[in-house]
């Protein structure tokens with residue numbers, strides 16, 4: 001007989017009795033018990049050596065004080081603990097058989113054996129657990145399940161659970177219909193979770209294919225690794241995808257937990273541009289990832305699955321903390337899109353913590369507690385997708401602002417040559433199509449070098465700004481004014497013939513001449529020279545008209561400055577004349 005060290009899992013130990021009927025609690029076969037019912041059963045924990053049904057029967061008979069009770073509906077005993085037996089006597093007071101469905105609703109348990117022993121008969125056994133290929137299990141279900149037709153009288157029910165994973169035993173005893181309804185609910189829930197995840201993963205993969213931005217790829221990997229991780233520990237993977245891959249099923253949960261944590265942190269570092277902003281931290285994260293993978297490989301090599309799981313369970317909070325820290329620090333440093341990221345990470349962290357605490361038995365077991373990680377992750381997936389969209393929006397806005405900035409002259413606030421030309425070209429083409437007049441005036445401040453030399457560059461700048469303002473307020477609405485470069489400006493006058501353009505130019509000249517600028521004790525007055533040219537034939541381009549206006553401006557300078565000269569764009573050899 002193996003030596004047993006018996007432990008109490010929780011408070012409320014059953015008062016031991018030599019009466020076997022009191023030692024083993026009773027279940028009524030007619031009842032459909034609501035929720036998990038470990039508190040309605042007795043339990044015994046194996047210490048080292050494996051026990052048989054005969055050993056357990058012997059123990060119950062000979063040392064009933066060793067049989068324990070718990071107040072908890074779900075037994076939770078942490079990682080790598082010994083095998084646990086649950087025992088109850090199922091009473092069927094009717095003459096007919098009563099069929100009941102029993103299941104342990106956890107997909108990661110290695111080995112689960114159900115034994116049913118009617119009085120005076122040998123036990124009938126049902127085997128399950130993820131160390132057994134699906135087709136070799138008594139019932140090919142996602143979670144360990146048995147259906148049994150309880151005969152009239154008493155049947156002793158034994159349940160043995162053994163695993164290197166966290167020992168959690170939500171044992172359900174229900175009618176076939178209630179069991180079926182629960183499975184339907186689970187299927188609907190996982191369909192919803194996986195549906196959302198797959199849709200977002202596929203969409204972001206498309207974005208990656210089209211845009212070639214790595215962050216979309218990392219998002220996709222993060223989602224897919226979550227799907228695979230939950231598929232591995234929920235048992236869905238084994239039932240639907242790898243029904244015979246027992247070794248893979250044993251190692252998949254810790255491995256996929258690592259992959260999930262790493263893909264999450266990789267997405268975070270890419271999205272929050274940690275490599276650019278925090279180079280040292282980025283290196284440290286890479287080293288940490290490498291160390292974890294090396295430790296996992298070592299666990300695999302020596303066959304310590306419990307250690308690998310402990311490693312994975314220890315890693316997830318570390319990386320979640322790191323992801324939260326990165327989110328907070330990025331938000332603090334002004335990255336607006338980081339707040340969606342932060343809320344998403346917070347949702348998944350809270351969900352994962354609730355599930356972990358539920359699985360460890362620290363929080364009372366509930367459906368919502370058990371599925372909290374999935375609910376949190378769905379929220380996380382949606383908020384991260386929102387964060388990516390927000391980042392795209394902000395990047396676009398920044399690009400448009402930068403493009404606009406590149407088209408504006410920062411000194412005068414007028415358009416510069418880059419801003420002027422595209423608008424001028426389209427106006428030019430429009431006028432040309434309608435065969436209307438259009439003119440160009442080139443404007444240059446006279447003797448500006450002298451002002452710079454005498455009063456300094458800063459005063460020169462101030463005067464440039466003032467003259468630009470005068471020009472801007474003197475132009476007609478619809479005319480396009482820009483700083484062409486240095487102390488030169490250009491004015492495009494659509495729907496304007498040459499004499500009218502010369503009138504406008506003359507008004508500008510007069511307004512600038514009337515401008516007085518105080519510089520210390522001096523009152524400064526500036527003048528401008530203007531060259532005007534018009535489009536006087538079909539073939540004349542904007543460029544050519546600008547050249548002609550420039551020549552007319554040169555003529556104005558030659559004629560003594562503070563003048564408006566007009567030229568003819570189609571006849572560049574003709575001499576521009578003062579107006």
Ligand SMILES: Nc1nc2c(ncn2[C@@H]2O[C@H](COP(=O)(O)OP(=O)(O)OP(=O)(O)O)[C@@H](O)[C@H]2O)c(=O)[nH]1
Nearest residue numbers: 444445446447448449450452457460461486487557
């Ligand atoms: N303060 C200031 N000066 C500028 C700026 N851009 C060009 N200049 C100056 O404008 C002056 C232009 O000199 P020039 O091309 O010789 O022409 P000018 O002295 O105006 O003589 P005319 O055009 O022949 O009347 C140079 O001294 C340039 O340094 C600017 O943004 N700010």
